[in-house]
Amino acid sequence: MSVDLANSTYLPTYQCLSMKSHHSWHHPIVPRRTAIQAGAIGILGLGLNHLSGLRQAHSADQSILPHGKAKSCIFIFLSGGLAQHESFDMKPNAPENIRGEFKPIATRTPGLQICEHLPMLADRSPLWAVCRSLTHGSNDHSAAHHIMLTGHSQLPTGFNPNGSNRTDRPSIASVAGRATHPRNNLPTAVMLPERLVHSTGRVIPGQHAGEMGSQHDPWMIEASPFHNTSYGAFPEFGFDHQDRGKPDARLFQAPQLTLPEGLGLKVVAGRLQLLESLKHQRSVLSGFAETQSFDRLRQGAISLLTEQTVQQALDVTHADAKTLDRYGRNSFGWSLLMARRLVSAGVNLVQVNLGNDETWDTHGNAFPHLKNALLPPTDRAVSALLDDLHSTGELDETLVVMAGEFGRTPQITLLPSHYKLPGRDHWGAVQSVFFAGGGVRGGNVVGKSDSHGAYPSELPVKPENFAATIYHALGIPSTAVWKDAADRPHHIYQGEPIAGLV
Numbered sequence: 001m002s003v004d005l006a007n008s009t010y011l012p013t014y015q016c017l018s019m020k021s022h023h024s025w026h027h028p029i030v031p032r033r034t035a036i037q038a039g040a041i042g043i044l045g046l047g048l049n050h051l052s053g054l055r056q057a058h059s060a061d062q063s064i065l066p067h068g069k070a071k072s073c074i075f076i077f078l079s080g081g082l083a084q085h086e087s088f089d090m091k092p093n094a095p096e097n098i099r100g101e102f103k104p105i106a107t108r109t110p111g112l113q114i115c116e117h118l119p120m121l122a123d124r125s126p127l128w129a130v131c132r133s134l135t136h137g138s139n140d141h142s143a144a145h146h147i148m149l150t151g152h153s154q155l156p157t158g159f160n161p162n163g164s165n166r167t168d169r170p171s172i173a174s175v176a177g178r179a180t181h182p183r184n185n186l187p188t189a190v191m192l193p194e195r196l197v198h199s200t201g202r203v204i205p206g207q208h209a210g211e212m213g214s215q216h217d218p219w220m221i222e223a224s225p226f227h228n229t230s231y232g233a234f235p236e237f238g239f240d241h242q243d244r245g246k247p248d249a250r251l252f253q254a255p256q257l258t259l260p261e262g263l264g265l266k267v268v269a270g271r272l273q274l275l276e277s278l279k280h281q282r283s284v285l286s287g288f289a290e291t292q293s294f295d296r297l298r299q300g301a302i303s304l305l306t307e308q309t310v311q312q313a314l315d316v317t318h319a320d321a322k323t324l325d326r327y328g329r330n331s332f333g334w335s336l337l338m339a340r341r342l343v344s345a346g347v348n349l350v351q352v353n354l355g356n357d358e359t360w361d362t363h364g365n366a367f368p369h370l371k372n373a374l375l376p377p378t379d380r381a382v383s384a385l386l387d388d389l390h391s392t393g394e395l396d397e398t399l400v401v402m403a404g405e406f407g408r409t410p411q412i413t414l415l416p417s418h419y420k421l422p423g424r425d426h427w428g429a430v431q432s433v434f435f436a437g438g439g440v441r442g443g444n445v446v447g448k449s450d451s452h453g454a455y456p457s458e459l460p461v462k463p464e465n466f467a468a469t470i471y472h473a474l475g476i477p478s479t480a481v482w483k484d485a486a487d488r489p490h491h492i493y494q495g496e497p498i499a500g501l502v
Helices: 032-040 051-060 119-123 141-150 170-180 274-292 296-304 308-314 321-328 331-345 368-392 463-473
Strands: 072-078 102-106 113-115 128-134 189-192 350-353 398-404 431-436 444-446 455-456 482-483 489-491
Touching: 051 274, 072 170, 072 331, 072 368, 072 463, 102 119, 119 368, 128 455, 128 463, 141 170, 141 463, 170 189, 170 463, 170 482, 189 331, 308 331, 321 331, 321 368, 331 350, 331 368, 368 398, 398 463
Parallel strands: 072 350, 072 398, 128 444, 189 350
Antiparallel strands: 102 113, 128 431, 398 431, 482 489
């Protein structure tokens, strides 16, 4: 990854979130050429050249930021839309064309049942809770992605479903990243293992900082940079949605670490192993630092390239065999293992996209795809994540959330022009959302859908409440705002946290 300075004349002005006192600070604007000559260092795309100044300014404001239960959040996003009937809100007593093929199984929580293809999560129900009544008004992929990724039910003026724009609302990851303090020289918000891009090339809206500005985009760790027709937890569970043939082979790799354009240093060529890449850049940077008289700040950034925790967090495909077996040797397992290591290293929010190109969009062939390719690797990887965090005590301070852009229709449908077997269509009216850690009361069900799983019947919850739950867990005050380039305040909270979870 590299810091992109090519499209801006100046480095961004950094500004802390402001409270009722309107206390704020600004980091000095530095001309692009000066920054390049000074040697802005990139790691995973991290711009660390002004980190010390940022952290000192943030430290001065710590008294106005109360500490929450959670230090970090792992936001698991299931692009395409998880079917509530085939996961956490089964309707075994509904008519056949609604209840579907799968059977419910008991969890360790009395009275709580979930899908038979999530047995590992069923055994860990004391660690997690589910909200069965999240609702919004869109059945469109692009709009619903924007709604759930930003926590805003209302689309912005001029919303374009065919692309990602700077007039979009800022993503939850961007807001949380801006409103929390950096730890251990690491970015506050990261997204992995790839951007959500449709097979047509359309970048899904809602993933970046939108109107907040590109300087607040989550850092993107591209561990799966090659987009093609393979869906799901490749390579172990790869599949094709529409039976167009054998899924393409896909790669998952430790991300390459590159330097910002303009330093006079070339990107490391080829697909080097992570440690080789680190050693190479360390060597080159050290020599460059000596000749260019970098200050101690830049030297600190250079030394960070060889931090063991950063190396280990990224090089997940070479984890020990026992760990790989527990998480799964596939993109879902590797991604959640990387997220677990990153939050342990000090990243505040990690968004993990489990599935490229609307993988969970099960219009057809739903039951074999869910049974064979989607639910098993998710069950295994999420369970391993919970086990790891729980065993070290980190689950108490790490909020884990899992959601898609919407649920699926109560009625089972068949689109014979695209699929051989039936599935369910888009349904924004209700979905089930998974929560664990960060003070969440395990074995807990919040809200309820009706007998067909079509609409909330108790405690309807909006995307604004979902976002507020994350912000609250991370200790962001309910009065917090962020300010745009014109110094206009934007309230972070658009609703109350979900009642009954904690």
